[in-house]
Amino acid sequence: DQQVKQNSPSLSVQEGRISILNCDYTNSMFDYFLWYKKYPAEGPTFLISISSIKDKNEDGRFTVFLNKSAKHLSLHIVPSQPGDSAVYFCAASEGGANSKLTFGKGITLSVRP
């Protein structure tokens, strides 16, 4: 049972436009969410996180939105740059003693110059 789902395997956007990456989850115990970016043959790089007590968190060009009632979060990248081309993983944690990260399968973002 996949508890974190990234239903679109890929996304292609024009440089300068907005990239919106979506993520859905099924476990209502998740209370901490993270986005990671990954290049081939490298480990994931932490991008941004959000706690369930918030509905938005912003860091530079990256904004994460959380809709708890819909069990949905999204990552907005504005403006998109060619260097943003990578695989993006959504991850979630129940927190407390059960702090393991459950990852989605990732979405490949391609930003066209």
Added chain:
Amino acid sequence: KAGVTQTPRYLIKTRGQQVTLSCSPISGHRSVSWYQQTPGQGLQFLFEYFSETQRNKGNFPGRFSGRQFSNSRSEMNVSTLELGDSALYLCASSVVWNTEAFFGQGTRLTVV
């Protein structure tokens, strides 16, 4: 500040052998987690250590084990290797649990 360091970066082993992977966390980080990444299954949690104690374990067979030392460095061991164990093994460290986890570059294990 040095990042998470994993050694070795690449490893080729034969079926039936065992392997030990090493992870040095970021200085000051006491939580170390291990993940397996494969094309079909994505990133899957193996186990987490905090202050030398295993706090969480994923759904992997007992052939996968780990430990953490007093300096927070961690090792994971896979015994009786199978072809399906070929994967990128990633280590992540964080200050305490439920904070941002920072990943190393991984160890690419190939079992032939």
